[in-house]
Amino acid sequence: MGAHDTPIPLAKPEIGPREEELALEVLRSGRLSLGPMGERFERGFASWLGSDDAVAVSSGTTALHLGVRALDWGPGDEVLTSPFSFVASANCLLYEGARPVFCDVDPETLNLDPAAVEAGIGEKTAGILPVHIFGYPAAMPELEAIASERGFGILEDACEALGAVDSEGRKVGTRGNLATFAFYANKQMTTGEGGMIVPSAADSAVRLRSERNQGRAADMGWLDHGGLGFNYRLSDLAAALGVAQLEKLDEMLASRERVASRYEEGLAGVEGVETPIARRGEERRSWFVYVVRLAEEIDRDAVIARLGERGVASKAYLPCIHLFPHIRELGWREGQFPVAEAAAARSLALPFFPAMSEGQIERVCEALAESLR
Numbered sequence: 001m002g003a004h005d006t007p008i009p010l011a012k013p014e015i016g017p018r019e020e021e022l023a024l025e026v027l028r029s030g031r032l033s034l035g036p037m038g039e040r041f042e043r044g045f046a047s048w049l050g051s052d053d054a055v056a057v058s059s060g061t062t063a064l065h066l067g068v069r070a071l072d073w074g075p076g077d078e079v080l081t082s083p084f085s086f087v088a089s090a091n092c093l094l095y096e097g098a099r100p101v102f103c104d105v106d107p108e109t110l111n112l113d114p115a116a117v118e119a120g121i122g123e124k125t126a127g128i129l130p131v132h133i134f135g136y137p138a139a140m141p142e143l144e145a146i147a148s149e150r151g152f153g154i155l156e157d158a159c160e161a162l163g164a165v166d167s168e169g170r171k172v173g174t175r176g177n178l179a180t181f182a183f184y185a186n187k188q189m190t191t192g193e194g195g196m197i198v199p200s201a202a203d204s205a206v207r208l209r210s211e212r213n214q215g216r217a218a219d220m221g222w223l224d225h226g227g228l229g230f231n232y233r234l235s236d237l238a239a240a241l242g243v244a245q246l247e248k249l250d251e252m253l254a255s256r257e258r259v260a261s262r263y264e265e266g267l268a269g270v271e272g273v274e275t276p277i278a279r280r281g282e283e284r285r286s287w288f289v290y291v292v293r294l295a296e297e298i299d300r301d302a303v304i305a306r307l308g309e310r311g312v313a314s315k316a317y318l319p320c321i322h323l324f325p326h327i328r329e330l331g332w333r334e335g336q337f338p339v340a341e342a343a344a345a346r347s348l349a350l351p352f353f354p355a356m357s358e359g360q361i362e363r364v365c366e367a368l369a370e371s372l373r
């Protein structure tokens with residue numbers, strides 16, 4: 001790395017004066033939780049997405065947990081899901097004693113392969129938990145057909161896919177299933193930590209709002225509890241960031257798209273690097289990360305080290321869930337999901353954020369080309 005080359009991080013949030021202004025508004029209001037900013041964020045999010053409602057929670061993981069509970073998945077239930085995802089999409093089932101049953105993914109989209117889902121159905125199957133991985137929409141019409149034929153519930157993990165559009169031209173999260181979103185600092189929009197659940201119906205919204213708030217119903221006092229609950233509330237300070245981020249979400253998504261298409265151009269001639277698809281038919285990726293796949297003969301760890309020497313952050317992204325120790329304990333092994341395992345072995349995330357300059361993108365492409373030699 002030359003002295004003039006500042007390191008390029010993997011991700012970087014877009015925080016500006018509007019976030020500061022609204023955070024200050026909350027601080028000065030004295031309403032740090034359960035105040036008007038939280039409601040404003042929920043209304044703004046639902047309106048941006050085009051859903052009837054949205055329930056804000058403390059993270060994508062807590063959103064998934066409440067989603068699992070809303071579908072009443074528990075001991076004795078098996079839920080078909082992707083091994084190529086962030087660990088929370090399987091952990092949320094374990095929280096409630098349900099069993100994740102992994103099914104292999106499509107080699108192009110890296111999302112659940114509907115044929116593999118069909119093959120995974122057993123007597124205990126209670127539902128499907130599709131993940132829109134790396135912002136690419138899962139095959140929802142096909143998965144919904146499987147689910148409706150057998151009466152399965154669906155919980156969509158859209159934590160990486162805010163703004164993605166599916167094969168029927170519908171925004172991810174608006175199909176009438178429970179869907180979850182996440183707002184960690186590397187996501188399409190951030191609240192620092194935070195999440196959102198799109199309820200499937202008005203009664204599910206009531207339960208979600210109660211369970212995130214210690215089991216209190218809307219008309220109950222602080223020490224009244226109508227049932228089991230959690231503290232999964234989002235603070236109003238976080239909601240203030242969310243309101244500010246929503247105002248510029250379209251712009252940030254467009255910037256991500258710009259960066260992705262520059263990468264596509266810059267890496268077009270680089271042998272041994274396969275770039276991710278942006279679209280297919282009506283499907284549109286919402287760019288969350290930029291993950292390339294390296295040819296099999298390339299030593300990925302060496303590439304990561306060489307990129308690091310050139311001031312370019314990168315990461316093996318991401319490992320298969322079924323091979324983590326606590327999931328292996330349930331009986332899962334290497335070799336069961338060849339497509340997901342091959343993707344996990346070869347994928348590499350490059351720096352990716354809306355404010356990436358042309359110069360930075362060029363530097364990453366050059367550094368990657370050099371690092372492969």
Ligand SMILES: Cc1ncc(COP(=O)(O)O)c(C=O)c1O
Nearest residue numbers: 059060061086088159160182184
């Ligand atoms: C696919 C997926 N599911 C769930 C989560 C969990 O979200 P959080 O980190 O906000 O708990 C994430 C985010 O990291 C994710 O990428």
